[in-house]
Amino acid sequence: MSTRNLDQLYRSVIMDHYKTPRNKGVIEESSVTVDMNNPTCGDVIHLTMQVEDGTVQNAKFEGEGCSISMASASMMTQMIKGKSVEDALSLANTISNIMLGNEYDDSIELGDIEALSGVAKFPARIKCATLAWKAMEQGVRKDSE
Amino acid sequence: MLNIDIRKHFPILEQEINGHPLVYLDSAATSQKPQQVIDAISNYYEKDNSNVHRGVHTLGNQATEAYEGARDKVRDFINAKSREEIIFTRGTTTSINIVAQSYGRANVGEGDEIVITHMEHHSNIIPWQQLAREKGAVLKFIDLEADGTITLEKVREVVTERTKIVSIMHVSNVLGTVNPIKEITEIAHENGAIMVVDGAQAAPHMKVDVQHLDCDFYAFSGHKMVGPTGIGVLYGKKELLNKMEPVEFGGEMIDFVGLYESTWKELPWKFEGGTPIIAGAVGLGAAIDYLEEIGLDNVEKHEQHLAEYAMNRMSEVEGITIYGPLEPEKRASLITFNLNDVHPHDLATVLDMHGIAVRAGHHCCQPLMKWLDVSATARASFYIYNTEEDVDRLVDGLRIAKEYFNDVN
Ligand SMILES: Cc1ncc(COP(=O)(O)O)c(C=O)c1O
Numbered sequence: 121m122s123t124r125n126l127d128q129l130y131r132s133v134i135m136d137h138y139k140t141p142r143n144k145g146v147i148e149e150s151s152v153t154v155d156m157n158n159p160t161c162g163d164v165i166h167l168t169m170q171v172e173d174g175t176v177q178n179a180k181f182e183g184e185g186c187s188i189s190m191a192s193a194s195m196m197t198q199m200i201k202g203k204s205v206e207d208a209l210s211l212a213n214t215i216s217n218i219m220l221g222n223e224y225d226d227s228i229e230l231g232d233i234e235a236l237s238g239v240a241k242f243p244a245r246i247k248c249a250t251l252a253w254k255a256m257e258q259g260v261r262k263d264s265e
Numbered sequence: 266m267l268n269i270d271i272r273k274h275f276p277i278l279e280q281e282i283n284g285h286p287l288v289y290l291d292s293a294a295t296s297q298k299p300q301q302v303i304d305a306i307s308n309y310y311e312k313d314n315s316n317v318h319r320g321v322h323t324l325g326n327q328a329t330e331a332y333e334g335a336r337d338k339v340r341d342f343i344n345a346k347s348r349e350e351i352i353f354t355r356g357t358t359t360s361i362n363i364v365a366q367s368y369g370r371a372n373v374g375e376g377d378e379i380v381i382t383h384m385e386h387h388s389n390i391i392p393w394q395q396l397a398r399e400k401g402a403v404l405k406f407i408d409l410e411a412d413g414t415i416t417l418e419k420v421r422e423v424v425t426e427r428t429k430i431v432s433i434m435h436v437s438n439v440l441g442t443v444n445p446i447k448e449i450t451e452i453a454h455e456n457g458a459i460m461v462v463d464g465a466q467a468a469p470h471m472k473v474d475v476q477h478l479d480c481d482f483y484a485f486s487g488h489k490m491v492g493p494t495g496i497g498v499l500y501g502k503k504e505l506l507n508k509m510e511p512v513e514f515g516g517e518m519i520d521f522v523g524l525y526e527s528t529w530k531e532l533p534w535k536f537e538g539g540t541p542i543i544a545g546a547v548g549l550g551a552a553i554d555y556l557e558e559i560g561l562d563n564v565e566k567h568e569q570h571l572a573e574y575a576m577n578r579m580s581e582v583e584g585i586t587i588y589g590p591l592e593p594e595k596r597a598s599l600i601t602f603n604l605n606d607v608h609p610h611d612l613a614t615v616l617d618m619h620g621i622a623v624r625a626g627h628h629c630c631q632p633l634m635k636w637l638d639v640s641a642t643a644r645a646s647f648y649i650y651n652t653e654e655d656v657d658r659l660v661d662g663l664r665i666a667k668e669y670f671n672d673v674n
Contacts, residue, residue, distance in 0.1 A: 161610060161625065163641075184640040185610075186609070187611050188611075189610075248610060
């Protein structure tokens with residue numbers, strides 16, 4: 121029955137990040153702040169990051185949205201902390217490729233975000249999963265300008 | 266209740282979605298189309314297609330008759346005084362923009378007021394924001410009661426002698442409230458303002474009589490009333506339309522064209538620049554025929570019954586919040602709601618996996634979402650082809666979603 125399909129979307133890792141988000145909050149002395157929304161559905165994210173010497177030292181988010189968008193934001197902050205800007209951007213690119221069903225570099229350690237791959241089967245929800253990653257991309261690009 | 270056979274007129278409803286018979290509860294976004302309307306459109310392309318108002322040949326004449334015949338049906342449908350008052354547009358959005366850009370630009374000046382409400386659709390907010398900014402005019406909002414209704418006292422508080430335009434929706438696409446347009450029009454007129462009505466959610470569901478309402482402009486879309494997308498209507502009082510400048514210039518709308526100056530055709534064509542949406546108008550005409558065969562009073566009765574049934578059944582679901590007035594007789598047949606602990610997008614996905622189509626999001630009403638203090642809501646909207654069984658399926662779906670999200674908790 122159809123809950124099997126739903127289970128692919130709502131993996132327990134995703135629900136865990138949704139119910140207990142990591143890195144929720146605001147970094148007061150952040151070097152990068154991004155506000156982004158998804159105008160078709162109203163999801164919003166307020167992302168603050170501390171980027172120093174080409175490395176994402178810290179990242180926190182606040183926001184409002186569905187389980188997919190909020191879980192994705194939580195995973196994103198968890199994944200990029202301590203990573204170089206370059207690696208963070210390449211992760212964002214991988215996420216985008218997974219969503220679009222394109223080939224991607226599978227040598228990259230995906231960790232929890234592997235769970236997002238089920239979203240690719242739900243075209244209407246892809247934007248939910250990519251919101252936080254788009255915000256991060258915009259943020260680190262802005263910072264390196 | 267309407268005869269179950271109505272469903273059979275809509276071929277799209279016969280399919281299964283994700284292994285379940287489709288329950289379509291998103292008619293407020295766009296309605297489905299009966300075979301009769303689909304046939305009228307293909308028939309036009311198969312037999313009559315040609316450009317209008319230009320050919321001397323026979324097909325040109327047939328196309329013009331089909332197009333202008335649709336205008337007569339619209340005139341009759343909303344009881345306008347004359348066919349010149351019916352302008353074909355792309356939809357409600359375009360209709361309201363024409364009023365803002367033509368009437369608005371010519372009649373609103375610095376310090377003048379434009380009055381709308383907190384419940385408006387973006388298409389009845391942004392054209393006025395733009396006009397107010399351009400002219401240095403003031404955009405004012407009528408506040409809503411706690412249950413999402415409008416009172417005439419509040420209207421009187423906001424509308425003043427400086428008000429030039431009052432623009433309000435007839436039926437809310439989120440709250441389901443039916444606004445007292447006739448009474449608000451009276452207040453607007455007492456203050457020397459004109460009354461614009463966004464009828465997108467009213468025309469499909471109830472008998473609209475523009476002469477009785479006495480409003481100055483009335484806008485609606487074909488696709489929400491079993492007609493095709495891409496066609497809509499702007500009704501306007503002739504004496505106002507006559508004084509207004511067109512907003513689009515080109516073929517079809519001209520009388521004489523010189524090198525440096527041109528003159529316009531008479532109404533309604535001066536507002537219809539370019540080759541019009543001919544097949545769309547034909548489809549809208551067929552949609553009106555279809556609705557009138559059923560009878561608008563039967564449509565209304567059916568929906569009233571479903572709204573009441575849905576209100577009762579959905580209220581049984583634990584943790585549900587329903588927005589707008591709770592008395593079924595105060596609302597149209599759509600229900601906007603939230604379910605505890607399940608975000609509306611997640612809810613819509615779970616329902617979709619069970620073949621049930623609902624809308625989730627802000628419904629093009631961000632200011633109203635702010636007023637309701639929510640970031641998103643879910644909405645089930647009903648039309649002639651919906652049944653009590655559809656409501657039952659929805660209620661079952663809501664319970665499944667609740668359980669599902671409690672389990673994965
Ligand atoms: C109340 C209301 N006004 C205006 C519109 C805009 O209609 P359209 O998109 O057909 O121009 C809609 C539909 O989305 C609506 O529900």
